[in-house]
Amino acid sequence: MNDDLKILHEAFNDFKRVNDELLQEVKQYGQASGDLKERVERLQKEMDEREERLRAKLAEQEKAEARQKALEERIEDLRGLILRKSGASEVKEEAQLAKKAFFKALRSGYDARAIMHADLLTPDEKKALMVSNDAAGGYLAPPEYVREMLTDMVEFSNLRSVASVRPTTASSVQIPKRTRSAAAVWVAETATRSETQNPAFGLEEIKAHEMSALAKVSRAEMEDAAFDLEAFLRQEFAEQFGVTEGAAFISGNGVNKPEGILTHPDVGVVNSGNASAITADGLIALYYELKEAYLSNATWIMSRATLKAVRQLKDTTNNYLWAPGIKADGMPATLLDRPYLTCPDMPAVAANAFPVVFGDFRRGYLIVDRLILDVMADPYSSKNQGMVEFSARRRVGGQVVIADALKKLKIAS
Numbered sequence: 001m002n003d004d005l006k007i008l009h010e011a012f013n014d015f016k017r018v019n020d021e022l023l024q025e026v027k028q029y030g031q032a033s034g035d036l037k038e039r040v041e042r043l044q045k046e047m048d049e050r051e052e053r054l055r056a057k058l059a060e061q062e063k064a065e066a067r068q069k070a071l072e073e074r075i076e077d078l079r080g081l082i083l084r085k086s087g088a089s090e091v092k093e094e095a096q097l098a099k100k101a102f103f104k105a106l107r108s109g110y111d112a113r114a115i116m117h118a119d120l121l122t123p124d125e126k127k128a129l130m131v132s133n134d135a136a137g138g139y140l141a142p143p144e145y146v147r148e149m150l151t152d153m154v155e156f157s158n159l160r161s162v163a164s165v166r167p168t169t170a171s172s173v174q175i176p177k178r179t180r181s182a183a184a185v186w187v188a189e190t191a192t193r194s195e196t197q198n199p200a201f202g203l204e205e206i207k208a209h210e211m212s213a214l215a216k217v218s219r220a221e222m223e224d225a226a227f228d229l230e231a232f233l234r235q236e237f238a239e240q241f242g243v244t245e246g247a248a249f250i251s252g253n254g255v256n257k258p259e260g261i262l263t264h265p266d267v268g269v270v271n272s273g274n275a276s277a278i279t280a281d282g283l284i285a286l287y288y289e290l291k292e293a294y295l296s297n298a299t300w301i302m303s304r305a306t307l308k309a310v311r312q313l314k315d316t317t318n319n320y321l322w323a324p325g326i327k328a329d330g331m332p333a334t335l336l337d338r339p340y341l342t343c344p345d346m347p348a349v350a351a352n353a354f355p356v357v358f359g360d361f362r363r364g365y366l367i368v369d370r371l372i373l374d375v376m377a378d379p380y381s382s383k384n385q386g387m388v389e390f391s392a393r394r395r396v397g398g399q400v401v402i403a404d405a406l407k408k409l410k411i412a413s
Contacts (some may be wrong), residue, residue: 004057008050008324008333015043016320019312046310047324051333054325157246157343159261162299163365163398172207173368175401208370208395209257211244213237216387219379229389234375237392241373249367249398250345258398261301262347262354266403269354271412276354278306278349278411280321281312286358286409287336294360296404300340306355307347310335347410350384356409364405370395 018039025032098364164367166173182201187193215233222229224326261267270289290298303308309324324333334340338358371394378389401407 004053005325006045008047008054011043011046011050012324015040015047015311018043023312041311044311046309047298048304051324093099109348156243156342157250157339157345159249159301159343159361159365159398160240160244160367162301162341162361163249163367164362165367165369167369168208169370170208171370172397173366175204175206175366177204177401191210204366204399204401205368206397206399206401207370208368208397211241211394211396213240213392215390216382216385217390219388222388230375230377233390234373237375238373241392241394245394245396245398246343247345249365249385250343252398254399258367258396259400261357261361261400261406262408264400264403265404267357267400268403268407269410270407271410273413274410274411275350275413276349278309278313278409280315282320282337283310283313283356284315286356286407287338289407290359291404294363295338297360297362298338298358299361300338301337301343301346301357302340302355302363303344303346304342304349306346307342309341309349310356351411353411354408355411357406358409359406361406364400364402366398366401368397370397 018036022032022036022040025036061392178199179202180197182199183197185194185196215236217229245258248258249260251262252258253260253263268289269283270286273279273285274282307322311320313321315321322333322335323337346357347355349355374393376391378391381389
């Protein structure tokens with residue numbers, strides 16, 4: 001991990017140097033050369049790769065799922081070992097025959113064709129040397145079939161890593177909320193005390209909304225597949241539920257789905273200072289708009305495309321806002337000294353868009369889990385088509401509970 005961190009620092013130093021040249025050309029000529037743009041893009045990609053590697057290593061240390069996955073892989077290896085053991089004696093016998101025939105051929109001094117027709121080998125030995133011919137034994141040496149699925153990586157907005165998450169056994173969670181604080185006044189030693197402003201209260205209710213997915217598999221496929229299809233479908237359902245809920249946590253409208261951080265009307269807005277671009281002044285203003293009590297646990301949220309633009313921004317003292325991490329056991333990189341999370345569902349930089357949210361998500365956003373994953377196999381509903389239906393459900397809710405803990409950046413002058 002330390003090596004990756006060192007290389008990330010070196011890549012960032014190269015990036016700053018090349019980006020400074022690019023900014024100088026833009027200032028002097030109105031645009032930068034294609035070579036500089038290409039080098040900046042290449043260094044951006046290298047930093048992305050190094051940072052992603054660091055994050056992956058940190059996640060591997062923290063997540064208990066890694067241990068579970070290792071256990072499952074070990075079980076699969078043991079299954080394969082049992083299958084191989086069942087044919088071990090036949091394989092060993094074939095190997096001995098092939099070895100014996102091979103050394104006899106070396107001692108004889110004849111070529112392989114002459115040996116085969118000179119009756120120097122026994123029938124069993126001849127067969128052992130002809131596995132390249134299907135009819136003569138090649139069918140007995142099948143290729144290896146790997147019982148592992150090749151799948152593309154699926155990106156989703158993992159707001160769970162920074163928000164508050166709590167389980168529930170009810171259809172919704174209600175939390176009392178203070179909507180107005182009490183007040184205090186100065187009084188003389190013997191002056192009459194009058195009633196001051198009393199606190200006021202409200203109630204936040206987070207409902208557990210339902211997601212569903214359904215897949216049909218033929219009975220023949222269930223019987224003949226080398227894979228455990230039910231386990232594979234469970235993994236697929238869980239992955240796609242994560243994609244769906246991640247999008248809702250960002251921009252859900254609250255109707256039969258969670259309420260997103262971008263759609264809550266009371267989350268404060270700070271303009272970027274430019275009608276079509278993100279600016280350093282806008283991010284700094286967003287940073288200082290958040291109350292100091294929330295800063296110690298604050299996190300930036302944006303897409304990777306927005307992050308690429310943010311990496312090129314400088315403050316008034318010519319220092320970059322983005323910086324690589326300095327500790328191997330901490331976040332690999334920061335923006336204005338606060339960590340960030342890249343979410344693919346965050347909007348791109350465009351006029352009137354909200355590409356960045358900053359705040360204390362532990363205080364500001366609450367996720368409620370009613371049912372993590374329920375999969376039911378139904379062999380009856382589609383039995384006339386020879387199908388088995390697998391239906392999956394998840395029940396989850398989420399919404400902004402303290403809007404004051406979050407601020408969003410709007411691309412506007």
